[in-house]
Amino acid sequence: xxxxxxxxxxxxxxxxxxxxxxxxxxxxxxxxxxxxxxxxxxxxxxxxxxxxxxxxxxxxxxxxxxxxxxxxxxxxxxxxxxxxxxxxxxxxxxx
Numbered sequence: 015x016x017x018x019x020x021x022x023x024x025x026x027x028x029x030x031x032x033x034x035x036x037x038x039x040x041x042x043x044x045x046x047x048x049x050x051x052x053x054x055x056x057x058x059x060x061x062x063x064x065x066x067x068x069x070x071x072x073x074x075x076x077x078x079x080x081x082x083x084x085x086x087x088x089x090x091x092x093x094x095x096x097x098x099x100x101x102x103x104x105x106x107x108x109x
Contacts, residue, residue: 019100027071032083032097035064044088051079054101061085073103
C-alpha cells in the first residue's frame with residue numbers, strides 16, 4: 015500500500031480508512047493503533063477484517079501531517095504492519 019494523501023479544511027472532520035486487504039492474504043485485523051500528531055484529534059476508530067478507520071479533526075491550515083496506523087493480525091503468530099498516511103490541512107478546502 016503506497017502512502018495515500020488526504021486533504022481537509024481545519025473545521026472538517028475527515029474519515030480515513032486504511033485498506034490492508036492486499037497485505038493480509040486471508041488473515042484478519044485483530045487490532046489497530048493510530049499515531050496522531052498533537053495538532054489533530056482522532057475519534058471513533060474502528061476495524062473490519064481488512065480495514066482500519068478513524069475520524070480526524072483539527073489541524074492548522076497550510077500544514078501537512080503524517081498519521082501512522084499499525085495493525086496486528088488475529089493469526090496464532092500475529093503479524094504487524096504499519097502504514098503512513100499524509101493529511102494536508104487547507105483553508106476553504108473543497109475536498
